Amino acid sequence: MTETPSQQKFLLLDTDAVQVTTLESNEAFTSTRVELDARAIKRIFKKLKKQGHEINEQQVSGKLLQECIQHIIAQQNFVSVWGPQLDGPPPIAQIDKPFAFTVFLDIPPEIQWPEWSKITLYRPNRDITQSMVDTEMDQQCLINGERFDRNGPTQPNDIITCNLQIVTEESKEASTIEALEILAPAPGEPTLIAGLPIPDFQQHLEKLTPGSNYTLNFEMPEDSPLHGQHCTLNLECLKIQRIEPASIEQVVELYGSPSEKILKQQIRLSMQSKFDRDQAITMVDQLFQALEEHVSVDVPEHVIKGMVQRRINQTGNEARAAGHSPDDVKAMVRGSISEWTAEARIKNASNAILILLSKELQVSMYEPLVAAEISAMAADLGRRPEEVRQEIIDQGRMSLIVSNVKKMQCLELLMDELTIKDIPAHEWEAMQEVDQA
Numbered sequence: 001m002t003e004t005p006s007q008q009k010f011l012l013l014d015t016d017a018v019q020v021t022t023l024e025s026n027e028a029f030t031s032t033r034v035e036l037d038a039r040a041i042k043r044i045f046k047k048l049k050k051q052g053h054e055i056n057e058q059q060v061s062g063k064l065l066q067e068c069i070q071h072i073i074a075q076q077n078f079v080s081v082w083g084p085q086l087d088g089p090p091p092i093a094q095i096d097k098p099f100a101f102t103v104f105l106d107i108p109p110e111i112q113w114p115e116w117s118k119i120t121l122y123r124p125n126r127d128i129t130q131s132m133v134d135t136e137m138d139q140q141c142l143i144n145g146e147r148f149d150r151n152g153p154t155q156p157n158d159i160i161t162c163n164l165q166i167v168t169e170e171s172k173e174a175s176t177i178e179a180l181e182i183l184a185p186a187p188g189e190p191t192l193i194a195g196l197p198i199p200d201f202q203q204h205l206e207k208l209t210p211g212s213n214y215t216l217n218f219e220m221p222e223d224s225p226l227h228g229q230h231c232t233l234n235l236e237c238l239k240i241q242r243i244e245p246a247s248i249e250q251v252v253e254l255y256g257s258p259s260e261k262i263l264k265q266q267i268r269l270s271m272q273s274k275f276d277r278d279q280a281i282t283m284v285d286q287l288f289q290a291l292e293e294h295v296s297v298d299v300p301e302h303v304i305k306g307m308v309q310r311r312i313n314q315t316g317n318e319a320r321a322a323g324h325s326p327d328d329v330k331a332m333v334r335g336s337i338s339e340w341t342a343e344a345r346i347k348n349a350s351n352a353i354l355i356l357l358s359k360e361l362q363v364s365m366y367e368p369l370v371a372a373e374i375s376a377m378a379a380d381l382g383r384r385p386e387e388v389r390q391e392i393i394d395q396g397r398m399s400l401i402v403s404n405v406k407k408m409q410c411l412e413l414l415m416d417e418l419t420i421k422d423i424p425a426h427e428w429e430a431m432q433e434v435d436q437a
Helices: 038-050 057-076 130-143 201-207 248-254 260-294 301-321 326-361 367-381 385-394 398-414 425-436
Strands: 019-025 029-036 099-106 120-125 146-150 159-168 175-183 191-193 196-198 213-219 230-244 419-424
Touching: 029 057, 038 057, 057 099, 099 301, 120 260, 120 425, 130 175, 130 248, 130 260, 175 191, 175 385, 191 201, 196 230, 201 213, 248 260, 260 326, 260 367, 260 398, 301 326, 326 398, 367 385, 367 398, 385 398, 419 425
Parallel strands: 120 419
Antiparallel strands: 019 029, 029 099, 146 230, 159 175, 159 230, 191 196, 213 230
16 A cells, blocks of 8 residues: 555654744745754754664755655645755755755646647548558568678768767767667658658768768657757768678568568558657647647746756856867856746746646556657667667657656547548648648
């Protein structure tokens, strides 16, 4: 049986010793002062020493802060949308000294949801034709053919083996994939590199030769979960190989399929599954774009200031590490404050809409749903799910994946109430090209 917050037992905290004072309270948030006197802190250190623990002030401080916040959230008895926000730096627990901090806790706003039938979503539809299946079979013959080293430059349908470094706005640090294989696109064909759709990659082919390094900068397109974000790819080209395509019979044998006909049926099902997932992502984007236009969410100023301050700290640390002077760092920050503030307001409002809608629809998050989403991503990339999961964790993108899964669930629960218009996929794509022009 799961304990309620008020029943939780704390490792360090004696809740009777906590002094809680409400400094300010309004419709948006409460500002709360939390204090433990020096005697309470001394008892905590004495307890840890008696239990044989090695005392680390940073670790003790972090755990004590966490338990104090859990305690006051249990007292407030509501779910925070933006999470607790400290007013100032985290406190440090020191023996014979009081432990005190001020924390903001937001009060979930009342949302007036739109009449769902007045939200119209376009559902792109595409028939998987025999021609599309045959083209995919040709690709399989190409990918599984015999390879011969080429000195360069790269030609369409060559295999490029490279070390790849990926940096996106969401990632805390660069992610590296070693010995990644990329199929150079034929004229007019799209390109996926580590699952990222790269616009106009063909124009870069002649610049890629064995031993060369190349950097690509681009905005993520609409059909990507990271659409709108800036992305940088650094490619170190290790080798280039031309391919002598395998025969259809060789590919059928490679996949262990009983016949060419059955393999093509499997290819058709795989292509349909991929299209269905892309269709759902398209509709999710439309739904939440409509909600952001129809629903007003006032983000508390302390939430915006907290996000901007973290951005300032990150930029300052990176700039100093790169050798910039203090005056340069100040100039960088000063020139970006307005932009960061606007971004923080938009991002927090968007996150709040998802959290509050999930609560309204009673969306539950289960690990199998996240695993299924990662497996689908891995299938798109032609990689193993466990490798993709670890890459997501390393890039700090797991919260984004969880958000995407929640959005999918919201869409499923609202489908019967929304107005859905079916449209051929090519018409939808043409509409997007016009919007982006």
